Amino acid sequence: MSTDGQELSRLGKIAYKPFGLVLGLLGGLLASKVFALVWKRISDEDETPKPLSGEYSTREVLLAAALQGAIFGLIKTAVDRYGMKGVRRFLDAPRPPSAHARDGNG
Numbered sequence: 001m002s003t004d005g006q007e008l009s010r011l012g013k014i015a016y017k018p019f020g021l022v023l024g025l026l027g028g029l030l031a032s033k034v035f036a037l038v039w040k041r042i043s044d045e046d047e048t049p050k051p052l053s054g055e056y057s058t059r060e061v062l063l064a065a066a067l068q069g070a071i072f073g074l075i076k077t078a079v080d081r082y083g084m085k086g087v088r089r090f091l092d093a094p095r096p097p098s099a100h101a102r103d104g105n106g
Helices: 008-045 058-092 099-103
Strands: none
Touching: 058 099
16 A cells, blocks of 8 residues: 555556666666765775674674675665656546547547
8 A cells, every 4th residue: 555545557567667777777777876975984894794704703793794785675665656756647637638629530
């Protein structure tokens, strides 16, 4: 159930699929860059901790994973939400009358 009372129609969901895939890829790239910047800022390190690396403590690895998950979740949700709103706005936009309708033949 949506909070604004509107769900995408079946046609809207189909129309959104290709946009959703592209937006998802772009969102993933953006989230990756944002996470790298945030991690560098809070840790003063260029590399993010890898789960199997012995160079970092368990605490650092878990903190990095939690932060990365939060950033990815936030950006994915924002991209999906605004992408869906854009598709809905496009589908709900008034259309100019067709030539047949203007001629009285439609």
